[in-house]
Amino acid sequence: MADTFPFPKRTPVRVTFGIAMLLLGVFGFVPAVGVLVASLTDLRGLPGLPINFIGIQNYIDFFSPAKWADSANALTNTIIFAFASTVIQIVVALAIAVLLNRKLKGRNFYRAVVFMPTILGVTVTGLVWSLIFNVSGGPAASVLSLFGAHSAFFGDPHLALALVILVQVWMVLGVSVIIFLSGLQAVPEDLQEAAEIDGASAWQRFRNVTVPLLAPSITANVLLGIVNALQSYQLIYVLSGPNNRSTQVLSLLVYVQGFGGASGTTLSQSQGYAAAVSMVQFVLVGIVSIIALIILRRREAKL
Amino acid sequence: MATTRLRGSTVIRRLLTGVAVVATIGVLAACSSSSGGSTDGKPSGKLQLLVSSSDATDAGFRAINAAFEKKYPDVDVVFSTVSNDNYPATKSSRLTAGNLDLFVVKGMFETPSYAKDSATDDARLAAAGGLVDLTKESFLQKFTPTLLKSQAIDGKQYSVPTGVSYYTGVFYNKKIFSDNGLKVPTTWSEFTAVVDTLKAKGITPFGMGGKDSWPAGLPMLASVASLYPNAADKQQLAKDLWTNKAKLTDPTEVKVLQQTEYVLQNSQQGAAGADYTSIPSGFAAGNFAMTVDGTWDQPTIDAAVAKKFDYGYFPFPGSDDAADNALLNGKTELQLAIPTSAKNKTAAMAWLKFFSQKKNYELFLEKSGFSSAQPDISTSTFLQSISKYTATYQPAWDQIWFANNKAGQDAVFPFNYPALKPLGSDTPEQAAQAAQKAWTAAG
Numbered sequence: 001m002a003d004t005f006p007f008p009k010r011t012p013v014r015v016t017f018g019i020a021m022l023l024l025g026v027f028g029f030v031p032a033v034g035v036l037v038a039s040l041t042d043l044r045g046l047p048g049l050p051i052n053f054i055g056i057q058n059y060i061d062f063f064s065p066a067k068w069a070d071s072a073n074a075l076t077n078t079i080i081f082a083f084a085s086t087v088i089q090i091v092v093a094l095a096i097a098v099l100l101n102r103k104l105k106g107r108n109f110y111r112a113v114v115f116m117p118t119i120l121g122v123t124v125t126g127l128v129w130s131l132i133f134n135v136s137g138g139p140a141a142s143v144l145s146l147f148g149a150h151s152a153f154f155g156d157p158h159l160a161l162a163l164v165i166l167v168q169v170w171m172v173l174g175v176s177v178i179i180f181l182s183g184l185q186a187v188p189e190d191l192q193e194a195a196e197i198d199g200a201s202a203w204q205r206f207r208n209v210t211v212p213l214l215a216p217s218i219t220a221n222v223l224l225g226i227v228n229a230l231q232s233y234q235l236i237y238v239l240s241g242p243n244n245r246s247t248q249v250l251s252l253l254v255y256v257q258g259f260g261g262a263s264g265t266t267l268s269q270s271q272g273y274a275a276a277v278s279m280v281q282f283v284l285v286g287i288v289s290i291i292a293l294i295i296l297r298r299r300e301a302k303l
Numbered sequence: 304m305a306t307t308r309l310r311g312s313t314v315i316r317r318l319l320t321g322v323a324v325v326a327t328i329g330v331l332a333a334c335s336s337s338s339g340g341s342t343d344g345k346p347s348g349k350l351q352l353l354v355s356s357s358d359a360t361d362a363g364f365r366a367i368n369a370a371f372e373k374k375y376p377d378v379d380v381v382f383s384t385v386s387n388d389n390y391p392a393t394k395s396s397r398l399t400a401g402n403l404d405l406f407v408v409k410g411m412f413e414t415p416s417y418a419k420d421s422a423t424d425d426a427r428l429a430a431a432g433g434l435v436d437l438t439k440e441s442f443l444q445k446f447t448p449t450l451l452k453s454q455a456i457d458g459k460q461y462s463v464p465t466g467v468s469y470y471t472g473v474f475y476n477k478k479i480f481s482d483n484g485l486k487v488p489t490t491w492s493e494f495t496a497v498v499d500t501l502k503a504k505g506i507t508p509f510g511m512g513g514k515d516s517w518p519a520g521l522p523m524l525a526s527v528a529s530l531y532p533n534a535a536d537k538q539q540l541a542k543d544l545w546t547n548k549a550k551l552t553d554p555t556e557v558k559v560l561q562q563t564e565y566v567l568q569n570s571q572q573g574a575a576g577a578d579y580t581s582i583p584s585g586f587a588a589g590n591f592a593m594t595v596d597g598t599w600d601q602p603t604i605d606a607a608v609a610k611k612f613d614y615g616y617f618p619f620p621g622s623d624d625a626a627d628n629a630l631l632n633g634k635t636e637l638q639l640a641i642p643t644s645a646k647n648k649t650a651a652m653a654w655l656k657f658f659s660q661k662k663n664y665e666l667f668l669e670k671s672g673f674s675s676a677q678p679d680i681s682t683s684t685f686l687q688s689i690s691k692y693t694a695t696y697q698p699a700w701d702q703i704w705f706a707n708n709k710a711g712q713d714a715v716f717p718f719n720y721p722a723l724k725p726l727g728s729d730t731p732e733q734a735a736q737a738a739q740k741a742w743t744a745a746g
Contacts, residue, residue, distance in 0.1 A: 045395040046424055047644070048433040061709065066744035069737075070711045135573030136581060136590075155514050155576025157728055242388055243516050245712065245727065259392035268424045268708060269391055 038275035045259060045269035058276030070248070077161060078230060078249040078284070085168045086225035093173055093221065094214075097180030098206070111181070118174035126238025129167045130154075154239055157246040164236050164247050171235065172228060176221045183217030184210065219296040226292055230285045250281040346650040347377035353397055353406040356384035359602040360465075360637060363671035370666065371657050378650050391424070398433075401644045404651040408434070408462050408640045411454045417545040418705035425640075426456055434461040435641040435648065442659035445677050449696060450635050462638035463655050466673025469631035470521055470597030471528035471619050471699060472692070474604060478612040479506060479592040487617045489625040491529075491562075498569055501592050510591040511570035512579030513726055519575075520701075521595045522566040522619065523720040526559045527700040528632040529621030537703045544717070544742070545707075551717050551739040552732075559718045560731035562621050566595060567723055575725040583607040586614075595619060599636070601685050602672040616689050631692040632699035636673050710745035713737040 039059070042052050062071050100111055117125060133140050133153035144150055154160050187210055195205045211218075233251035240247045242256045258274030354364055361384050368380040385393045390407070397403045410423030428434055437443055438460045443451065450464050475487070480497075483504055488494040498508045512518040531537045543549035550556070567574065571591050586594050587607035596604075598616065608614060620628040639658075641651045657663055661680065668675055674686055674693065682690075706715050713719050719738035722729040729737065 044424065044427070045391060046428050046433065047399045049427055049431050064709075064744070066709055066711050066714075066741055066746070068711075068744075069713065069741060133576070134578075134581075135576040136571075136585065141573065150572045152513070152573040152576035152725060155573065156725070157575075241514060241516060243712075243721070245721065259395065260388065268422070268427070269395065270708065 035275045035278055038272055039279050041272045042270070043272040043275070045271055054272070058270075058273045059280075061273065062276055062280060070245075070253070073245060074248045074250050074253045075284075077247065078251075078281075080161065081165060081168070081232075081249055082226055082229035082288070085165045085172075085229045086222060088165065089169045089172060089176055089225050090218065090221050092169065093176030094180055096173070097177045097184055098210070100177065101181060101184045111177075114177050115174035117171050120171070122171070122234040123238055125167065125171045126235055129163075129170075130239060133163065154244075154247075160240050160244060160246045164239055167239060168229065168232065168235055172225070176225070179217050179221055179224075180214065183214045187213045215296070215300045219293070219300060222292055222296060223289060226288055227285060230281070230288065250277060250284070254278045254281065344649060345377070346375045346647075346653040348379070348647050348650060350378055350380045350647055350650040350654060351383070351397075351402050351404045352380055352654070353383045353385065353394065353403055354637060354639075355387050355390040355407050355409075357599060357603075359599065360671045360673070362602075363465075363667040363669075363673075366666050366670050367654075367658055367663055370663060371654055374657065375650070375653065378653075380654070398642055398644065401646070403642055404645040404647045405639055405641055405654060407637045409638070411456065411462050411635075411638050411640075412702070413456060414705065415542070417542055418707070421705045421708055429456045429459075429461040429640075433643055435643055435645070437461060437463065437641075437655075440652070440655070442656045445659050445661075445664075447676055447678055450676050453698070454635060454638060462640040463659065464635045464638050464676040465658075466636040466668060466671060466676050467633050467696070468597050468599045468636050468673060469633040469689070469693060470599070471525035471632040472598070472616045472689070473525075473593050473595050473619055474586065474601075474614055474616050475593045476586065476589065476612060477615055479589065487615070488620050489617075489628055490620050490623045492623060494620045495565075498565075502569070507569075507571045507591040508593055509566055509570040509574075510577075510582045510585045510594040511567065511574040512577050512582045513567070513570070513575040514577055515579045516721055516726070518579045518582075518596070519563070519567060519723075519726055520716065520720050521597065523559060523563040523716070523718050524632070524700050525595055525619030526562040526621040527718070528630075528697070529619060529628050530555055530559060531700070532622070532627040532630070532697075534698055534703065537698075537700055541704050545705075547743075551714070551719070551742060552735045556718065557731055557735045559621075560720065560723060560734055563718070563720045564723045564731050567725065587611065598631075598633075598674065598686070598689070599672060602670070605685070616685070616692075618692050629692065630695060630697050631689065632697045633674070633693070634699055634702045635676065707742070707745050711741035714739075714741035714745065717742070 042054050135141055191209055195209050231251055233255055236247050236252055242260050254274045254277045258271045368382055408425040410425055414422040436459050485497050488497050501508045531540055582594055583604045584607050618628050618631050622628055645651055717738050719734040722734035
């Protein structure tokens with residue numbers, strides 16, 4: 001019975017897994033191969049236009065001297081955005097999770113508050129923060145003006161990326177906190193007590209008992225954070241627009257090239273080039289995720 | 304136990320699955336149903352109309368749609384309006400799905416031979432047979448011939464121009480000007496004197512919505528309008544840049560960026576982070592004396608000002624010779640075309656014919672604030688007030704320049720205004736050098 005639970009026969013297993021594989025294949029694998037093929041063409045956004053096979057020209061263009069300044073800028077922004085938002089998100093989420101794991105009055109209310117931004121969705125979050133950082137009379141501008149200072153916020157090329165990272169962390173924090181909370185609740189009380197009896201301070205207990213046992217949660221959060229941040233463009237689009245160089249990331253470049261065109265120019269959409277950029281992004285996400293996974297798994301195994 | 308429970312709920316699950324599948328098929332079938340349309344020549348059924356949005360033009364289209372539906376009660380106009388940034392994506396998906404009967408096309412002009420690989424999307428679509436040929440339609444003859452000539456592709460007409468906008472001018476608050484003894488400047492030195500006076504009195508000279516990036520390009524286009532006053536001058540510049548005879552670091556080219564920077568530096572605090580849509584209310588509140596903007600925004604500005612003070616519009620005086628600053632530069636606005644994949648061509652054609660009729664077109668112009676694309680049409684008081692600046696139609700720089708798809712962002716426009724402080728972190732000279740570098744690298 002235990003061997004076959006919850007499916008007593010093989011048929012339901014085959015059918016359910018078959019459907020899942022079919023869905024994944026049709027909506028995941030086939031489009032992925034399609035993007036690879038599209039990246040070798042001059043496919044455009046409009047139906048009826050001739051499509052030509054141009055080999056690896058789109059990839060050559062991406063790394064060409066003419067485009068390299070933009071490509072390097074997008075790559076750098078992507079890496080800064082992903083690294084900073086993941087690290088900050090994990091540190092802050094862990095701190096909040098530890099706090100909310102204590103016996104606090106109104107603990108569930110605080111947990112709901114922390115999780116709430118996750119429910120709002122990207123557009124609402126973007127609009128809320130656009131209003132907060134509105135340059136004329138927004139709350140942030142009003143606070144700054146009390147000190148006689150002012151800022152263009154998302155319009156300031158030196159500040160825009162940092163602000164976008166702040167909003168990204170605020171938006172995805174809830175999920176990380178939940179993952180950490182579930183991890184914390186799996187840490188056995190008796191281990192903490194044993195450490196306490198051995199004379200370990202609160203910090204020592206946290207460092208040597210809690211964190212090692214949270215390793216699987218950290219792995220999940222790091223991977224989710226990295227992949228999420230590397231693929232995210234919607235928030236940046238809403239907050240600082242599609243053509244702001246200081247916040248241009250690879251996924252936004254894909255969107256602008258594939259679907260946006262540039263307002264006020266004759267630049268045409270190029271879904272072939274966008275597909276090539278997304279393949280570069282895929283390789284980047286793949287490499288970073290695999291390296292992170294290897295490091296974190298090795299760490300978990302050591303423990 | 305688990306087995307029994309699973310089997311017990313199987314019937315219900317199958318039933319639910321069945322219902323879900325039937326419902327999904329039903330919904331999909333409903334979505335893909337034809338928008339109808341008659342075959343007997345009488346317009347009927349759904350007419351899918353997609354435009355890129357602005358408050359004023361949306362009001363104009365809504366007024367026309369209402370009048371059209373009154374005349375043709377069997378037609379249901381499904382009007383979709385999408386922001387400029389999202390328009391290309393929406394247009395692409397709606398065309399692919401085949402549920403568009405009438406839509407706005409952009410960049411309908413012949414590609415010059417030196418930039419033959421940089422044809423715009425819609426010009427390519429027309430050349431590939433994706434748009435209905437309107438050349439022989441009688442309603443097109445109502446429109447100004449020079450405008451029609453400028454939008455012809457291979458000598459054929461694929462779109463109906465809805466109007467003309469001018470956008471190399473400056474809206475100014477007449478009350479602030481008269482209170483400070485200022486006159487409308489006609490040369491660059493007069494212009495800087497006006498700005499200096501305003502600053503000395505503690506008044507912010509310009510309002511700018513830099514967060515959206517493109518509004519900061521308007522002073523750049525305005526400067527080009529003065530420094531290259533004729534269409535022939537601009538065409539020569541475009542050709543010389545493409546053939547590498549002119550450099551973006553040449554003195555006049557750098558001057559364009561210096562004048563753009565001058566406007567940016569004298570704009571309101573935080574201009575780089577301000578929304579374009581916040582500018583009319585700031586202008587109405589007297590937060591700044593001027594704003595470089597297009598005449599398309601006049602209805603919005605007018606509503607915001609609400610007759611609290613008088614305002615006017617003068618050409619950006621970038622040259623020290625007043626004759627070079629005498630005319631506004633403009634473009635043909637929102638051209639409407641019918642895709643060959645349209646399911647209801649009859650209604651789409653009837654709509655265009657209806658739109659072109661004098662009475663209906665005047666209604667559209669009244670709401671949209673556009674200048675007329677037809678001769679002998681009465682225009683608003685505001686447009687009459689700027690008629691001396693529009694006596695001869697001059698296309699703006701972005702209507703002549705073809706962006707090079709191979710070049711980097713610094714050389715997209717040119718001129719490289721997004722790199723200027725405070726939008727970017729460059730001086731005009733650095734921005735010009737970056738643009739020239741990107742342009743040269745593109746070959």
